[in-house]
Amino acid sequence: MTVALVLHRADGAPVSTSFREAAFGNDDPFARHREIAWEGPQAMVAGRISFIGELEVASFPHIETIVVVEGELTLTAAGAVPLVLGPQTGAVIGCGTALHIHAASRVRFSFCAAACDTPTKRGITPLRADADFKPSRSLPPEVLMGPAPECRSHNVFTDDGAEYSAGTWDSTPYHRIVRPHRQNEFMHLLAGSVRFAAPDGSVLSAGTGDALFVPQGAAVGWESSDRVAKFYVVQAVKA
DSSP: OOSSEEEEOTTOOOOOOOOEEOOSSTTOTTTTTEEEEEEEGGGEEEEEEEEEEEEEESSOOSEEEEEEEESOEEEEETTSOOEEEOTTOEEEEOTTOOEEEEEEEEEEEEEEEEOOSSOOOOSEEEEOTTOOOEEEOOOOGGGBSSSOOOEEEEEEEEETTTTEEEEEEEEOOOEEEEEEOSSEEEEEEEESEEEEEOTTSOEEEEETTOEEEEOTTOEEEEEOSSOEEEEEEEEOOOO
16 A cells, blocks of 8 residues: 655665656646656645756746756746756745756756635745754654654745645654544655554665655554655645
8 A cells, every 4th residue: 555655766776666758737737747746635746856957937837846866957037047956956946036047967856736816925045954953843753653653843934825844853762553644745754764554564665865745634654763854845635
């Protein structure tokens, strides 16, 4: 049973996830390069892109978080200093942002994007592994199978129009029961490893450098035995 969609393996191993070549909307700048693994409520998509070349975008048509896994990508918002992204680095592009996109050689990255009719935040927001962490809410005792973890986060991007948030999170080890996932969540692991349990007892293992997507409502457990850090994107889907 699949509890999460694996978008990328750091060791280059093939993934069992099915991808389809498709644009995300009529004005998608990456229309010819996008491979979508998941698309669901609230018009959120997740997948991977392989790109080389240059793009001039007058107004980015949606919100998109990208995390580079191979190569180098340069994003330059109008009037801003270029942001160069290498492996294990990422950024969020706000809907409506004017920018230049450049890759001198082939670059590969995972993505999580969402439509947004009324954007509330534009520009390019870097994701940082060395985030300015602050303590964040732990898990309720009734879902834990052991000691409560110490969690920290640094949310750097929120667009209220799409209920879309992104940032960096880390936690001490913990073990959680299988339960419905509360939000759509994209994650790229920066440190540590996680075992995701399914209701049938099967387990999906992920480690540093892997990228995954867990849909809201998917029944999944969590077990980690060391510190885990990740870039994340979350979106709550309205019933």
